[in-house]
Amino acid sequence: MATNLAQIAALLNSTLDAKLHRKAEAELKVRSEQDGYSLALLSLVHDPAQEPKIRLAAALAFKNFIRSNWITEEGAHKLPQTEVDTIKKELVGLMISAPPSIQAQLGDAISIIADSDFWERWDTLVQDLVNRLSHTDFKQTNGVLEVAHSIFGRWRPLFSSNDLNREVNHVVGVFGEPFIQLLEVVDSKIAASEGNAAELKGWLETMSLLVKILYDLSCQDIPPVIETHLQPITVLLHKYLSYTSPIFADEEDEATPLENLKSDICEVLQLYTNKYDDDFNGYVQAFTQDVWNVLSSVGPTKRFDILTCQALKFLTSVASVTRHAQIFNNDTVLSTIVEKVILPSVMLRESDIEMFEDEPIEFIRHDLEGSDTDSRRRASTDFLQKLLGNFEELVTRVVFQYINHYLAQGKQDWKAKDTAVYLFLAIAAKGTVTASHGVKTVNSHVNVVEFFEQHIAADLLGEGVEPIAKVDAIKYLYTFRSQLSKAQWATAMQPLIQNLGSDNYVVYTYAAIAVERVLFLTDDAGNHIFPRSDIQPYAKDLLQHLFALIEKDTSSAKLQENEFLMRCIMRVLIVIKDGAIDCGVNNILTHLIEITNVIKENPSNPRFYYYHFEAIGALVKFCGSSPSVNLIGRLWEPFASIIQGDISEFIPFVFQIFALLLEINPTAQVPGDFKDLVELVLTPVFWETRGNVPPLSRFLAAIIPRAANEIVNENKLEAILLIFQRLLYGKKTEQNAFDIIEAVVSTFSAEVLRPYFPNILSLVFERLQKHPSDSHKSRVARFYHLVSATEGLGADFFIQHAETIQANVFTPFYLTIILPTTQSFARPVDRKLGVVSYTKTLTDSEAFAVKYAKGWGFTCNNLLDLLKNPPKVAAGFGDEIITEADVDDIGFGIGFTPLNTCKRGPRDDFPGIIDIEKWVSDYLKEANQRHGGKIVQFITERLSPENQKFLAPYLS
Numbered sequence: 001m002a003t004n005l006a007q008i009a010a011l012l013n014s015t016l017d018a019k020l021h022r023k024a025e026a027e028l029k030v031r032s033e034q035d036g037y038s039l040a041l042l043s044l045v046h047d048p049a050q051e052p053k054i055r056l057a058a059a060l061a062f063k064n065f066i067r068s069n070w071i072t073e074e075g076a077h078k079l080p081q082t083e084v085d086t087i088k089k090e091l092v093g094l095m096i097s098a099p100p101s102i103q104a105q106l107g108d109a110i111s112i113i114a115d116s117d118f119w120e121r122w123d124t125l126v127q128d129l130v131n132r133l134s135h136t137d138f139k140q141t142n143g144v145l146e147v148a149h150s151i152f153g154r155w156r157p158l159f160s161s162n163d164l165n166r167e168v169n170h171v172v173g174v175f176g177e178p179f180i181q182l183l184e185v186v187d188s189k190i191a192a193s194e195g196n197a198a199e200l201k202g203w204l205e206t207m208s209l210l211v212k213i214l215y216d217l218s219c220q221d222i223p224p225v226i227e228t229h230l231q232p233i234t235v236l237l238h239k240y241l242s243y244t245s246p247i248f249a250d251e252e253d254e255a256t257p258l259e260n261l262k263s264d265i266c267e268v269l270q271l272y273t274n275k276y277d278d279d280f281n282g283y284v285q286a287f288t289q290d291v292w293n294v295l296s297s298v299g300p301t302k303r304f305d306i307l308t309c310q311a312l313k314f315l316t317s318v319a320s321v322t323r324h325a326q327i328f329n330n331d332t333v334l335s336t337i338v339e340k341v342i343l344p345s346v347m348l349r350e351s352d353i354e355m356f357e358d359e360p361i362e363f364i365r366h367d368l369e370g371s372d373t374d375s376r377r378r379a380s381t382d383f384l385q386k387l388l389g390n391f392e393e394l395v396t397r398v399v400f401q402y403i404n405h406y407l408a409q410g411k412q413d414w415k416a417k418d419t420a421v422y423l424f425l426a427i428a429a430k431g432t433v434t435a436s437h438g439v440k441t442v443n444s445h446v447n448v449v450e451f452f453e454q455h456i457a458a459d460l461l462g463e464g465v466e467p468i469a470k471v472d473a474i475k476y477l478y479t480f481r482s483q484l485s486k487a488q489w490a491t492a493m494q495p496l497i498q499n500l501g502s503d504n505y506v507v508y509t510y511a512a513i514a515v516e517r518v519l520f521l522t523d524d525a526g527n528h529i530f531p532r533s534d535i536q537p538y539a540k541d542l543l544q545h546l547f548a549l550i551e552k553d554t555s556s557a558k559l560q561e562n563e564f565l566m567r568c569i570m571r572v573l574i575v576i577k578d579g580a581i582d583c584g585v586n587n588i589l590t591h592l593i594e595i596t597n598v599i600k601e602n603p604s605n606p607r608f609y610y611y612h613f614e615a616i617g618a619l620v621k622f623c624g625s626s627p628s629v630n631l632i633g634r635l636w637e638p639f640a641s642i643i644q645g646d647i648s649e650f651i652p653f654v655f656q657i658f659a660l661l662l663e664i665n666p667t668a669q670v671p672g673d674f675k676d677l678v679e680l681v682l683t684p685v686f687w688e689t690r691g692n693v694p695p696l697s698r699f700l701a702a703i704i705p706r707a708a709n710e711i712v713n714e715n716k717l718e719a720i721l722l723i724f725q726r727l728l729y730g731k732k733t734e735q736n737a738f739d740i741i742e743a744v745v746s747t748f749s750a751e752v753l754r755p756y757f758p759n760i761l762s763l764v765f766e767r768l769q770k771h772p773s774d775s776h777k778s779r780v781a782r783f784y785h786l787v788s789a790t791e792g793l794g795a796d797f798f799i800q801h802a803e804t805i806q807a808n809v810f811t812p813f814y815l816t817i818i819l820p821t822t823q824s825f826a827r828p829v830d831r832k833l834g835v836v837s838y839t840k841t842l843t844d845s846e847a848f849a850v851k852y853a854k855g856w857g858f859t860c861n862n863l864l865d866l867l868k869n870p871p872k873v874a875a876g877f878g879d880e881i882i883t884e885a886d887v888d889d890i891g892f893g894i895g896f897t898p899l900n901t902c903k904r905g906p907r908d909d910f911p912g913i914i915d916i917e918k919w920v921s922d923y924l925k926e927a928n929q930r931h932g933g934k935i936v937q938f939i940t941e942r943l944s945p946e947n948q949k950f951l952a953p954y955l956s
Contacts, residue, residue, distance in 0.1 A: 008040055009050060012057040018602050022646060028061065035080055038065055038087060045102060046094055052101075059098070059105035066109045071116045073731050088113070088122060096132065096143030103143065107150035114151045119170045125151070126174040133178060135185045138202035145209035148175070152216035160220055168220055176225035179217070183210055187236060197247045204257035207240065211264040215271055222276055234283050237265050241290040252301045259307040262294060266310035273317045273324075281323075288318055288327065295341050300349055305376055308345060312379035315341075319386040329391055334398045337387075343402065345380035346422045348415050348468070356468060360505035361561055367475075368513070381426040388427055388443065396445040399427050407455060414466040417455075421472045424451060425479055437482040437521065448480045449488065460495045467504040474499060474507070478514040481521060486529055489518065493530070497538065500545055508549060512568040515542075519571045532576050539576050540583040543569060547591045556602045559595065563607035570611045573618035574901065578626065580619060585629050592616050596638045596650075603649040610897060613653035617901030620657055624664045632661055636673055643680065648689060655695035656902040662702035663904060670706040678707050682719040687726065690733075691896040697727065697736035698904065701743035708747050720744065721756055725763055734767070738779040742786055746909060750792050757801045765805065768817065774824075781821040782830055785837035786909060795837075795845040814855060819862055829906040831871035836910055838863035839920050843927030843935060857942035863920075864950050870917050873908050921954040928955065 008031065014024035031037055044050055044058035066087075069078050077084050091113075095106040118125060129148050134140045152171060158164055186206045193199035214233070217223055226233065240261055248256040255263070269287050272280040291311045298304035298311075318324045328334060355363045366375060388395045403420045410417025428446045429439040442448055459465050459473040477484070477492055484492065496518075499511035521529040535542075546569050550559060560566075573580055573588070580588060592615060603609055616635070623629050639654045658677075662670065681700055686692055700720065704711065711717055720740065727737035741760065745753065764780060772780070788795040802810045822834045838859050841848050848856045913919045928935035936955065939948055 005040055005043055005047075009044055009054050009058075012044070012054055012061060013051075015057060015061075016053060026646065032065055032069070036083065038062060038069075038079065038083060041065065042087070042090060042094060045098065045106070052099070055099075056101055056105070059102045059109075063105045063109040063112070066112050070113060075116060088117075088125075092125070092128060092132070092144075092147055095147055096140060098143075103146055107146055110147055111150045111154055114154065118151060119167050123170070126171055130174060130178045133182060135182075135189075138189070138199070138206050141182075142202070142206055142209060145206065145213060149209060149212050149216060152213060155216060156219045158220075164220065168217070168223070172217060172223040172225060176217075176223060179210070179213065180225060180229050183207075183233070183236060186210060187239075194245070200245065200247055201257050204261055208257060208261040208264050211237075211261065211268055215264070215268045218268070218271060218276075222279060227279070230279070234287075237268070238286070238290060241265055241287075241294060251303055253303060255303050255306055259304060263307045263310040266291060266294075266307070266314045270310075270314045270317045273314065273321065277321055284318060284321075284324055285327070288315070288324070291315060300344060302351060308376050309379040312341070312345070312376075312383045316379075316383045316386045319383065319390060322390075325387075325390045328387055329394070331394070331398060334387070334391075334395060335401075338399060338402055342380050342384055342399075342423075342426075343419070345376035346426070347419050353468075356506055360509070363506055364509055364513075364564065377422065384426050385429065388430070392443060393445060396427055396443060399423055414469050418468060418472055421456065421476065425476070429479065433479065436517075438479050438517070440482055442480075442483060448483050452476060452480070460492075461498065467502075467507050470499065470502070470504070470507045471510050474510040474514050478510070478517060481514070481518055489529060493518065497542065500542070500549070509562060509564050512546065512549075513564045516564070516568040516571040519575050528575060530575070532579055535572065535575050536579045536582070539572055539579065543572055543583060543588060546572075547588075550595065551591070554598060556598050557604055560599045560603075560605040560608040560612075563605055563611055566608050566611040566615065570615040570618060570901075573615050573622075577622040580623055581626055581628060585619065585623050585626075586634075589619060589629070589631070589634055592619070593634065593638050596642075600638075600642055600645065600647050600650060603647065606649070609649065609653075610899075613650070613657065614899055614901050617657055617660065617899045620660050621664070621901050624661055632665075632671060632674070635661070636671065640673070643677075651689075652691050652695045652896055653899060655692070655699040656899050659695065659699040659702045660902045660904070662699075662706060666705075670703070674703065675707045675710050678703055678711065678716060682716060682723065684723075684726075687723060693727065693733050693736050694896050694898070697733075697739045701739045704740075704743040705747040712748070712752055717744070717748070717752070717756065721760065724760075728763055728767055734776055735779060738783055741783060742907070742909075745783070745787050745793065746790055750797055753793070757797075758804055761798075761801050762805055765802075765809065765813070768813075774821075777817055777821045778825070778830070781818050781825075782833065784818050785822070785833045788837040789833060789840050789909070795841045796847050799845075799847045811852070811855070814852075815858070819858060822862060823865060827906050828871040828873045829908045831866055832873055832913070832916055833909055835863060835866050835871065835916055835920060836913065838866070839923050842938075843923060843931070849934070849938070853942060856938060860939070860943055860951070861947055864947055867917065867920065872916075873911075874905075917954075924954050 008028070011024045011028050011031075014020040015028070017024075041058045041062040045055050045062065047055070050058075072078055079087075091106065091110060095103050095110065098106060114122065114125075126148075129144050132140065132144045134144075155164065155168065186203055189203040190200065190207065193203055214226070218226055222230075243258065243261075245258060248258050269291070273284055277284075291314050295308065295311050295315075298308055319328060328337065352363070355366070384395070384399070403423045406416045406420035406423070410420055424446070428443050428448055428451075430441040430443055431439075433439055439448075456473045456476050459469045460477075474496065477496065481489075493515075496511055496514055500508050500515070502508045502511070519528070519530055519535065523529060546565050550562065550565050550569075553559060576583065592612065595612060596616075599609055599612070619629075620631055620635075624631050635657065639658065642650045642654050658674075662674075677699075680686070681696055681703075686696060700723070704720070711720070721744070724737050724740050724744070727733040727740070764783065767776070768780060784798060787793050787798045799810050802813065822838075825831045825834055841859050842856060842863065848859065924935060939951060939955075943951065
């Protein structure tokens with residue numbers, strides 16, 4: 001055991017080395033499959049003799065192991081029960097005694113376990129926590145409360161449900177009274193620790209945790225134990241909003257436990273004001289005064305940033321309630337608010353200027369809309385806009401007095417002008433500033449174009465203008481991009497692009513951000529404001545310049561630091577489409593490949609490499625069919641090295657692009673190297689990473705028809721079907737399973753499929769017994785229709801093999817799954833497949849002609865229903881606008897991230913059939929002739945007169 005622990009410790013140490021981490025992670029993955037691995041990690045976490053970095057790495061590895069290995073999709077434990085019991089028994093105590101950095105990881109692990117096991121499979125946990133609370137040792141109590149908060153905090157984003165209410169009631173029943181008692185104890189401990197810095201900080205942290213848990217316990221509803229004690233609790237909250245101590249007087253940069261406590265109180269006040277106004281109404285005015293006093297007393301240092309934000313959020317929630325908002329409906333009050341709260345929060349501080357100069361990429365991320373949610377500027381803007389929503393004319397008039405004052409000062413002081421511009425931005429925008437279109441609704445009392453022309457435009461290109469002033473000008477355009485007409489943008493676009501040539505990092509990055517968002521803009525009809533024809537003339541120079549900016553520093557970390565530049569490259573390539581060929585597509589590809597080769601050494605910025613692969617995807621999508629571009633040949637080497645090097649972050653992107661390359665060249669010769677990939681893709685270990693499953697499935701479905709001979713000759717079909725089986729039994733992978741099996745049945749002949757088909761059907765039928773979802777039934781119906789409609793297979797092939805599994809199984813399957821599910825098909829390609837399948841069944845199936853005479857009539861009736869609204873399928877890869885999720889909504893690195901440029905439209909199995917009604921008519925007439933008039937005879941015998949009449953035109 002000791003040797004094993006030492007080996008795991010050494011491997012964990014190697015994971016911290018950029019050169020060794022992949023090999024070490026692979027070895028740890030092998031060890032993780034052995035019983036007791038999780039307990040070995042916990043032993044390392046608990047061992048004080050280990051280096052702190054090893055203990056932290058072990059805690060992180062434990063958390064990640066638990067996330068992947070605690071339960072199956074059905075909720076059963078994956079680990080042996082003895083291991084599960086030991087983890088539950090030891091984990092809480094370990095977390096309580098661990099250092100803070102390790103506590104955070106173990107707390108996450110407890111939260112993951114609680115998601116599945118708490119409370120019914122871990123009903124001793126809350127009592128265990130209560131038993132460990134100490135009224136004398138704040139370190140132990142804080143550890144217990146951290147665990148409690150990691151569990152109870154899970155409730156905050158959840159919607160109410162009976163199960164959730166039972167869980168909360170269980171917790172309150174055990175934890176409620178001890179919680180109330182502890183509030184009193186900790187209050188007295190704080191009073192007794194006035195002269196002892198360590199004790200005071202410790203007990204203030206305890207009170208802070210208690211306030212967090214007050215929020216947790218109240219986030220769904222106010223529990224009776226809180227409601228009963230609400231008055232004394234509010235007294236306590238008042239006390240600590242006003243509490244001061246000389247012990248913290250010299251702190252400047254980091255928030256002290258006192259600021260953290262006051263921030264947590266403001267968060268609770270916000271919850272109660274927003275959610276429980278009927279219960280809390282009587283307390284709001286006094287708390288508003290308290291919070292106002294807090295805001296009036298805080299300084300400009302970073303120490304008070306989070307407190308200022310939370311205080312402003314509380315005032316915003318007060319302003320959201322009509323009857324409370326009236327206290328702000330006054331010139332004098334509003335002027336005081338602007339002077340005492342808004343202006344100190346929006347003015348540039350020395351720390352902002354230092355960040356601008358020393359950490360430009362952090363300044364940009366902090367400043368961009370939506371990414372600075374805990375900045376003073378953002379919180380004060382939200383408060384001001386809430387007031388604006390209530391009293392638009394009054395707020396505009398009051399704030400404009402300050403805007404004009406700072407504009408006048410701004411002629412000599414650029415910082416004053418920055419304040420004026422920011423105030424204007426804050427009151428000009430109404431509603432949410434969207435990531436896609438910026439400000440969509442503008443304050444009716446301001447003129448954004450006039451303000452730009454009079455006060456902003458000169459800074460866009462002026463010589464000797466301060467870089468921050470240039471950024472303000474660019475950000476103004478960026479923010480109000482939807483408010484400018486095409487003609488106004490035509491004037492502004494060239495100056496914007498010229499700022500890409502700035503030698504200031506923030507200026508050229510903001511210019512790239514603004515250019516990218518303008519190229520993304522569309523009108524109400526979905527057409528780009530700047531279409532390809534507008535951007536094509538300077539696209540080549542623009543791309544070369546953007547690549548030069550990215551490649552200034554070719555170290556892996558620096559090269560991928562600035563995702564905004566890569567996003568702009570991606571957008572240009574999406575807009576110009578195959579115009580990239582005229583911009584030197586091979587040169588563009590060279591840049592992208594060189595960047596790939598650098599960043600694969602140490603992928604560190606998921607946003608950058610996401611946009612990077614989107615850019616490659618755009619080239620493939622729009623230029624992949626061009627004979628002048630050898631994309632498969634050029635991309636093979638860098639992509640193959642990614643696969644061979646097991647660069648897990650990139651593999652899902654690589655296989656999406658490889659799949660697209662195959663799909664857009666369906667008849668081209670596939671290089672032998674690609675066929676070699678089939679062997680690799682069939683390796684089970686590749687499929688163990690959930691994020692690999694969608695792209696690997698798509699690649700496999702694309703390569704199967706292109707490597708059919710090799711698959712048969714080298715006996716690989718069985719391995720493919722094993723993957724199908726594995727994926728079919730996972731709720732999150734069953735759709736991928738059908739992608740693969742559809743490729744199989746549409747590629748191989750009946751002779752090849754015959755030995756395997758009974759087993760395929762057994763798996764499909766068995767899975768249908770387990771309460772299938774509508775989407776699962778839909779895929780089963782699609783699969784049936786594909787077999788039924790495919791030349792050489794057909795309905796009889798399906799029926800023959802179904803009946804060998806179980807006699808008479810086909811009739812209930814067809815009547816309860818196929819007919820009703822097909823009627824609910826929504827996608828035109830699926831409805832078209834259903835039409836082809838039904839038509840071939842009526843004309844080619846001996847079983848339906850003889851054995852299932854009634855079924856023949858049902859099938860024909862269902863075909864007629866589909867033909868009442870004949871499905872029309874759009875042609876393959878078109879010039880559709882590529883839309884994307886908001887970048888902040890994409891879960892980079894978590895599971896699977898799809899590339900929008902590589903999205904595949906619905907699979908059309910019969911692209912040669914354009915006019916489906918004409919095809920049905922021709923096919924019925926040909927079959928009727930082939931069968932000596934039998935089809936017309938069946939129609940007469942088996943259909944109602946009404947349906948005979950409906951079908952008549954198809955046979956005339």
